[in-house]
Amino acid sequence: MSYVENLRRDYGDFKLDIPHWEILDQGVTVLWGPSGSGKTSIFRILLGLETCPGMKWEFQGVDLAKLKTPERRLGVVFQTLDLFPHLSAKENVLFAARARKVDESKVARRMKELTAKMQMDSFLDRKASVLSGGEKQRVAIARALIGEPRLLLLDEPFSALDQELREESRRLVKAVIADEKIPALVVTHDHRDVEVMANKVSNIRNGQIEV
Numbered sequence: 001m002s003y004v005e006n007l008r009r010d011y012g013d014f015k016l017d018i019p020h021w022e023i024l025d026q027g028v029t030v031l032w033g034p035s036g037s038g039k040t041s042i043f044r045i046l047l048g049l050e051t052c053p054g055m056k057w058e059f060q061g062v063d064l065a066k067l068k069t070p071e072r073r074l075g076v077v078f079q080t081l082d083l084f085p086h087l088s089a090k091e092n093v094l095f096a097a098r099a100r101k102v103d104e105s106k107v108a109r110r111m112k113e114l115t116a117k118m119q120m121d122s123f124l125d126r127k128a129s130v131l132s133g134g135e136k137q138r139v140a141i142a143r144a145l146i147g148e149p150r151l152l153l154l155d156e157p158f159s160a161l162d163q164e165l166r167e168e169s170r171r172l173v174k175a176v177i178a179d180e181k182i183p184a185l186v187v188t189h190d191h192r193d194v195e196v197m198a199n200k201v202s203n204i205r206n207g208q209i210e211v
């Protein structure tokens, strides 16, 4: 289990006030709550993109809150996916491997494994700009995973996909997370994500987590 303590931040009209919260260090924790409840703000604080003095995040013996963003080694997929449009699917993933300084001797094998797991074979050499929403999402997840993250963070991962693809995509992502044995935090307002994905669910309302 990993523990977040004193996640408190005052935005004026809105306050985050989370004295203690447990995120699984195996399986999927889903943070579920309505729009405006504070999910994205928490996500940004956990990533170290926003400061939160006094916060502690105990994760397998390390206080991640004391580390800078790259040293936290979190694999992140934002709702916007943020792929490089002019690079191919494969180049997008390899770029992340270089940026995260993954050992060169491992990269080719991991690329092959992730291509198979994320079912990317048919579009690996296509530019990201021409990929469908579902394909882009698979590339974004492979890109996050190749950096050998401690934890995968997914922000509303299925909301941009159409209904039919969402179900298929949930099952694929859930299976890959289990297979990779990397814990994940999924932030969502969609109750179906909770049903399919969650090993633990935390509800957030008005900046407070009701466990």
Ligand SMILES: Nc1ncnc2c1ncn2[C@@H]1O[C@H](COP(=O)(O)OP(=O)(O)OP(=O)(O)O)[C@@H](O)[C@H]1O
Pocket: 011, 012, 014, 033, 034, 035, 036, 037, 038, 039, 040, 041, 042, 189
């Ligand atoms: N930098 C900021 N300054 C002022 N208010 C902010 C700031 N960041 C977030 N907020 C406010 O905090 C509240 C929570 O926003 P947040 O984006 O975390 O919610 P959310 O649960 O992710 O919502 P959604 O599902 O719609 O993305 C909102 O009322 C937002 O306007």
